[in-house]
Amino acid sequence: MRRLNTQVVIIGAGPSGLLLSHLLSRRGVESVVLERRTREYVEQRVRAGLLEQGTVDLLRGAGLADRLDREGLVHEGFLLRFEGREYRLCFTDLTGWTTCMYGQQEVVKDLIKARETACGQLYFGVEDAAPLDIETDAPRVRCTMGGEAVEVVADFIAGCDGFHGICRPSIPSGALTTYEHAYPFAWLGILASVPPSTEELIYAVHERGFALHSMRTPAISRLYLQVGPRESLAEWPDERIWAELRTRFALDGREVLNEGPILSRGVTEMRSFVVEPMQYRRLFLVGDAAHIVPPSAAKGLNLAVADVQLLATAFTAWYANGSRELLDGYSRTALGAVWQGQEFSALMTSLLHRFPSEDDYMVRLRQARLRDLVTSRATATAFAENYVGLARARLAEAIDAPAVAPAFEQPDPPSETVTSLKTRVRDLDARGHAS
Numbered sequence: 001m002r003r004l005n006t007q008v009v010i011i012g013a014g015p016s017g018l019l020l021s022h023l024l025s026r027r028g029v030e031s032v033v034l035e036r037r038t039r040e041y042v043e044q045r046v047r048a049g050l051l052e053q054g055t056v057d058l059l060r061g062a063g064l065a066d067r068l069d070r071e072g073l074v075h076e077g078f079l080l081r082f083e084g085r086e087y088r089l090c091f092t093d094l095t096g097w098t099t100c101m102y103g104q105q106e107v108v109k110d111l112i113k114a115r116e117t118a119c120g121q122l123y124f125g126v127e128d129a130a131p132l133d134i135e136t137d138a139p140r141v142r143c144t145m146g147g148e149a150v151e152v153v154a155d156f157i158a159g160c161d162g163f164h165g166i167c168r169p170s171i172p173s174g175a176l177t178t179y180e181h182a183y184p185f186a187w188l189g190i191l192a193s194v195p196p197s198t199e200e201l202i203y204a205v206h207e208r209g210f211a212l213h214s215m216r217t218p219a220i221s222r223l224y225l226q227v228g229p230r231e232s233l234a235e236w237p238d239e240r241i242w243a244e245l246r247t248r249f250a251l252d253g254r255e256v257l258n259e260g261p262i263l264s265r266g267v268t269e270m271r272s273f274v275v276e277p278m279q280y281r282r283l284f285l286v287g288d289a290a291h292i293v294p295p296s297a298a299k300g301l302n303l304a305v306a307d308v309q310l311l312a313t314a315f316t317a318w319y320a321n322g323s324r325e326l327l328d329g330y331s332r333t334a335l336g337a338v339w340q341g342q343e344f345s346a347l348m349t350s351l352l353h354r355f356p357s358e359d360d361y362m363v364r365l366r367q368a369r370l371r372d373l374v375t376s377r378a379t380a381t382a383f384a385e386n387y388v389g390l391a392r393a394r395l396a397e398a399i400d401a402p403a404v405a406p407a408f409e410q411p412d413p414p415s416e417t418v419t420s421l422k423t424r425v426r427d428l429d430a431r432g433h434a435s
């Protein structure tokens with residue numbers, strides 16, 4: 001059996017594993033990344049696309065944003081349609097932060113290229129990876145590479161292997177507590193070769209169900225429809241998909257949707273899942289291996305990046321001065337952000353979707369919440385802070401604060417560019433939107 005020695009062995013070359021390996025390498029910590037799939041597969045896997053400003057800043061600071069800065073689409077607001085009207089929520093006016101549309105597979109391509117350039121040890125097509133001796137100070141991963149049995153011996157294992165990975169199930173039963181929730185609907189998502197119909201995302205709340213208009217590039221649109229939980233793609237030929245999208249995005253009878261060839265399609269379950277703690281001895285769980293959210297608030301990838309940032313800093317402190325404090329605190333600190341992301345994802349999911357069990361009373365409560373979001377500056381600000389990731393940055397500061405601290409800091413003085421909601425609604429009128 002061939003034997004490899006390293007400091008951190010990382011299972012999974014999704015965004016979490018690749019970014020962790022990249023950050024560690026920049027800080028002088030060695031790692032080996034083991035990925036089950038081929039490079040082509042992980043570079044083509046279409047998933048997330050909305051990067052919070054904090055995620056973009058981290059990638060830029062790590063030398064990973066050359067192409068992102070050229071090709072990413074920076075957004076300052078989104079459109080919300082309900083009751084036949086459209087409202088624009090300008091989150092940059094409310095928070096000073098932006099978001100960026102850049103496909104997760106593009107982030108993955110940039111990361112793989114960076115690992116290659118740095119001669120990083122990144123192996124694709126690795127079969128049967130099995131974490132062993134995780135309760136000891138010398139954990140190992142046994143696997144098969146190109147038909148050859150290989151053992152990677154390390155100081156730590158990072159489980160970056162997603163929701164269906166091997167690391168979480170390797171932890172002894174009873175050591176983890178699981179929290180989960182399944183929603184009674186799913187998302188049918190398509191990637192279409194057609195320029196986006198608007199520059200910004202459109203969240204459309206309709207009595208037939210929710211629809212989202214998003215994009216990946218100026219030539220590629222990404223669209224989603226709320227569908228039943230067990231719906232099969234065979235029930236959704238192209239014409240049915242476009243007809244349903246047209247209906248849900250319709251605004252006062254106006255045609256608002258560009259249509260084009262569908263490049264790919266898939267159905268995503270809507271569920272929430274968290275395990276606590278995110279660590280067992282020398283095995284650390286990162287990103288989707290420890291927590292998933294429904295995609296409504298686009299938090300999955302951004303939360304994974306937040307975990308990686310924490311863990312990379314903790315490993316660096318360990319190797320720099322033998323300090324265990326950050327490693328021991330990894331799970332507690334990460335879970336603070338995870339639950340904040342869970343809460344906001346649940347809020348957006350319940351605000352936007354038609355629940356099968358919803359009676360008319362519940363529908364009216366949801367409509368009242370939507371109206372509050374577009375008429376109350378306080379509600380819109382709290383929402384926007386979560387949407388762009390500013391709330392997570394505040395939480396990180398609060399965790400570092402002294403034990404006795406004020407419940408919240410005074411808000412930043414509003415910037416001069418902030419327009420009142422009334423002004424914004426007037427702006428919308430001028431642009432021909434209902435208000």
Ligand SMILES: Cc1cc2nc3c(=O)[nH]c(=O)nc-3n(C[C@H](O)[C@H](O)[C@H](O)COP(=O)(O)OP(=O)(O)OC[C@H]3O[C@@H](n4cnc5c(N)ncnc54)[C@H](O)[C@@H]3O)c2cc1C
Nearest residue numbers: 012014015016036047048161162165287288298299300301
């Ligand atoms: C359809 C879909 C749409 C999404 N949309 C959004 C969105 O709009 N916004 C957002 O923020 N998030 C979204 N997400 C979530 C986001 O994609 C994930 O949060 C993100 O991929 C997490 O990254 P990760 O590296 O932790 O896990 P993953 O991306 O799942 O990567 C895990 C890697 O580990 C590998 N692996 C698994 N098991 C093994 C094994 N035994 N041995 C070796 N390798 C293994 C896998 O092949 C994979 O490459 C979406 C997810 C899905 C599925």
